[in-house]
Amino acid sequence: MNSMTEHVSPPMVDVRGVHKFFGDLHVLKGIDLVVQRGEVCVVLGPSGSGKSTLIRCINEMEQISAGRLYVDGELMGLREEEKGGRTVLHRLKDAEISRQRSRIGMVFQRFNLFPHMTALQNVMEAPRQVKGVSKRDAEQRARDQLARVGMSDRAGHYPAQLSGGQQQRVAIARALAMDPELMLFDEPTSALDPELVGEVLGVMRQLAASGMTMIVVTHEVGFAREVADQVVFMDDGVVVERGTAHQVISNPQQARTRDFFGKVL
Amino acid sequence: MAAEPTPDLIKAKPVPRPGVWVGAVIVAVLGLGLVDSLISNPEYRWQTVREYLFDPRVLSGVGWTLLLTAGAMVIGIVLALTIAIMRMGTNPILRGVAWAYIWFFRGTPVYTQLVFWGLITILYRRISVGIPFTDVTFFSIDSKLIFTALVAALLGLGLNEGAYLSEIVRAGLNSVDKGQWEAATALGMKRGTVLRRIIIPQAMRVIVPPTGNETISMLKTTSLVLAVPFMLELTFVTNAIGNRTFLPVPLLIVAAIWYLLITSILMVGQRYLEAYYGRGFDGEQAGGRRVRGMSRRQQAILAAGTVKSDPTLDVTP
Numbered sequence: 001m002n003s004m005t006e007h008v009s010p011p012m013v014d015v016r017g018v019h020k021f022f023g024d025l026h027v028l029k030g031i032d033l034v035v036q037r038g039e040v041c042v043v044l045g046p047s048g049s050g051k052s053t054l055i056r057c058i059n060e061m062e063q064i065s066a067g068r069l070y071v072d073g074e075l076m077g078l079r080e081e082e083k084g085g086r087t088v089l090h091r092l093k094d095a096e097i098s099r100q101r102s103r104i105g106m107v108f109q110r111f112n113l114f115p116h117m118t119a120l121q122n123v124m125e126a127p128r129q130v131k132g133v134s135k136r137d138a139e140q141r142a143r144d145q146l147a148r149v150g151m152s153d154r155a156g157h158y159p160a161q162l163s164g165g166q167q168q169r170v171a172i173a174r175a176l177a178m179d180p181e182l183m184l185f186d187e188p189t190s191a192l193d194p195e196l197v198g199e200v201l202g203v204m205r206q207l208a209a210s211g212m213t214m215i216v217v218t219h220e221v222g223f224a225r226e227v228a229d230q231v232v233f234m235d236d237g238v239v240v241e242r243g244t245a246h247q248v249i250s251n252p253q254q255a256r257t258r259d260f261f262g263k264v265l
Numbered sequence: 266m267a268a269e270p271t272p273d274l275i276k277a278k279p280v281p282r283p284g285v286w287v288g289a290v291i292v293a294v295l296g297l298g299l300v301d302s303l304i305s306n307p308e309y310r311w312q313t314v315r316e317y318l319f320d321p322r323v324l325s326g327v328g329w330t331l332l333l334t335a336g337a338m339v340i341g342i343v344l345a346l347t348i349a350i351m352r353m354g355t356n357p358i359l360r361g362v363a364w365a366y367i368w369f370f371r372g373t374p375v376y377t378q379l380v381f382w383g384l385i386t387i388l389y390r391r392i393s394v395g396i397p398f399t400d401v402t403f404f405s406i407d408s409k410l411i412f413t414a415l416v417a418a419l420l421g422l423g424l425n426e427g428a429y430l431s432e433i434v435r436a437g438l439n440s441v442d443k444g445q446w447e448a449a450t451a452l453g454m455k456r457g458t459v460l461r462r463i464i465i466p467q468a469m470r471v472i473v474p475p476t477g478n479e480t481i482s483m484l485k486t487t488s489l490v491l492a493v494p495f496m497l498e499l500t501f502v503t504n505a506i507g508n509r510t511f512l513p514v515p516l517l518i519v520a521a522i523w524y525l526l527i528t529s530i531l532m533v534g535q536r537y538l539e540a541y542y543g544r545g546f547d548g549e550q551a552g553g554r555r556v557r558g559m560s561r562r563q564q565a566i567l568a569a570g571t572v573k574s575d576p577t578l579d580v581t582p
C-alpha cells in the first residue's frame with residue numbers, strides 16, 4: 001500500500017466477488033459492489049434475484065460462501081492469518097460478529113418490532129443490552145430517535161397499537177439508536193398499505209439527506225430516482241447493470257434491465 | 266325535535282329443547298342421590314375424617330408432598346430450559362444427548378423410573394469421579410450418602426418432569442417468530458441476551474398455562490414415590506393409617522380433601538402468574554382499551570401475530 005492511499009478512508013461497503021450457496025442452490029454468483037461513505041445505493045431486481053440474500057450477507061445474517069466482504073475496511077465474519085506464505089481463514093467468534101453487526105442498522109420488510117415492549121422500550125433495548133448505556137441515557141437517546149422519525153407522541157404504545165407505517169418508523173428509530181455507520185433496508189415499504197408508504201419513504205429521505213450511508217432494496221422506482229446516488233440492478237444472482245438512476249432506470253443498456261423496467265414502469 | 270322511529274324489536278320464542286331438560290333432571294336426581302349417600306351412609310365415617318384431617322402425621326405428609334412437588338418442578342424447569350436450548354443449538358452431541366434424554370424419560374413409566382432410582386444404591390455402591398474406561402479416580406464416595414430416599418424421589422420425579430416440560434418450553438420458544446431472532450441479532454445482541462430479553466418473555470405466554478397443569482399433575486404424581494420407597498408423603502401416610510385402623514375409606518377422603526385443597530390453591534396461583542406475566546412491562550401511558558382477563562401486554566403479543574395462539578401441547582400422563 002503506498003502513502004497516497006493510506007490516509008484515504010476505505011469505502012463504507014466493499015463487496016468483492018461474493019458467492020452464496022444454499023446447499024446446491026447458487027444464489028449469489030460473484031457480486032462486486034462498492035458503496036462510499038454517505039452514499040445511498042438502491043438495489044432493484046426481480047423476485048428471487050438475490051437482493052435480500054446480498055444485504056443479509058453484509059450484516060452476516062447469512063455466511064458468504066466465497067469472496068470477501070468489508071465494511072468500513074474491516075473484513076466481515078472472518079479473520080485472515082498469514083501462515084508460511086499462505087492465508088488461513090478463521091471464523092470470528094459470536095461476540096465479534098455481534099460487535100460488527102451492532103455497527104450496521106437493519107430494517108425489515110415485516111418490521112419485526114418486539115411486541116412485548118412499547119415503542120420507547122423497543123428503541124432503548126439494544127443500547128441498554130449491547131452497549132450497556134444507562135437507563136436514563138438510553139431513554140433520552142430513544143426519545144430523540146423517536147422524535148427524528150416523528151413518533152414522539154406514540155412512545156408508550158405497543159407495536160400492535162400502531163399502524164404499519166408507524167411500526168416501520170419505530171423500527172428505523174430502533175436501528176438508529178445504535179448509532180450505525182450503515183443502514184440496510186430490505187423492502188421497507190412492501191408490507192405497507194399504499195397510503196402509508198409515503199411516511200416511511202419520507203423518513204428515509206431525511207435520513208439520506210443527513211448523510212447516512214444506506215443500501216436499500218426496494219421496488220419504489222420513484223425513491224430510487226430521487227434519492228439514490230447509485231442504482232444496482234440484479235438478476236439471477238449477478239449485478240446486471242449499475243450507475244446513476246438516470247443511467248440504469250431511464251437508459252438501461254442491458255436487455256434484461258430494459259425488460260424489467262419496461263414491466264415495472 | 267322529531268322522535269326517531271323505533272324499530273320493531275324481535276321478540277321470538279327460543280327453540281324448545283325438551284331433551285336437554287329431561288337430561289338435566291336425570292343428572293340432577295343422580296347428583297342428589299350421591300350427596301344423600303355421602304351424608305346417610307355411615308361407612309364414610311365423617312367423624313373419623315374430621316379426627317384425622319389435622320393429624321400431625323397427615324400434616325407432615327402434606328408438607329412432604331408439597332416439598333416433593335416444588336422440588337421436582339424446580340429440577341424439571343431448570344432441566345427443561347437447558348434441554349430445550351440444547352435441542353435448538355447446532356452442536357450434534359448436545360442435540361443428540363437432549364433427544365436421547367427426552368426419548369428415554371418420556372418413553373418409560375415414571376413408576377419404573379422411581380423404582381430404578383430407589384435401587385441405584387445397589388446398582389452403584391460407590392460413586393466415583395474419574396476417567397471412563399481407565400482406573401484413574403479422583404474421588405469416590407458411598408452412594409447411600411448421596412442417594413437418600415428423598416434425593417432419589419426428587420431426582421426420579423424431576424428428571425421425568427424435565428422431559429415433558431422441555432417439549433413445552435421448546436414449543437414455546439418455537440412459537441416465537443423467526444423475525445424476532447433476526448431483529449435482535451441484527452442489533453448486535455448475543456444469543457443469551459436474545460433468549461432472555463426477547464424470546465423467553467414472548468414464549469412465556471405459551472409456556473405458563475401448560476406448566477401450571479404440569480404442576481397440578483405433579484402434585485398427584487408424588488404419590489408414586491412409594492416405589493422408591495419414600496414413605497412420608499400424604500398418600501403413603503394416609504394409606505398406612507387406614508390399613509392399621511382398618512378404616513381405609515375415611516383416610517382416602519382425608520387425602521382427597523388435602524389434594525383438592527392444594528390443587529385449588531395452585532389453580533388460583535396459576536391465574537395470578539398468568540396475569541403477572543401480562544403486567545410485566547406495561548407502559549403507563551399506553552393507549553387502547555383493555556379486554557377483561559388479559560393484560561395489555563398479552564394482547565399486544567397476540568395481536569402482533571408473532572406467536573401461535575394455541576399450539577397443541579404434549580402433556581404428562
Ligand SMILES: Nc1ncnc2c1ncn2[C@@H]1O[C@H](COP(=O)(O)OP(=O)(O)OP(=O)(O)O)[C@@H](O)[C@H]1O
Nearest residue numbers: 022025027045046047048049050051052053054187
Ligand atoms: N435460507 C434459505 N435457504 C434456501 N434458499 C434460500 C434461502 N434464502 C433465500 N433462498 C433462495 O435464494 C434465492 C434468492 O432469494 P432472495 O430472498 O435473496 O431474493 P430477493 O431478490 O430478495 O427476492 P424478493 O424480491 O422476492 O424478496 C431464492 O431462490 C430463494 O428461494
Ligand SMILES: [Mg+2]
Nearest residue numbers: 051052053187
Ligand atoms: Mg427479498
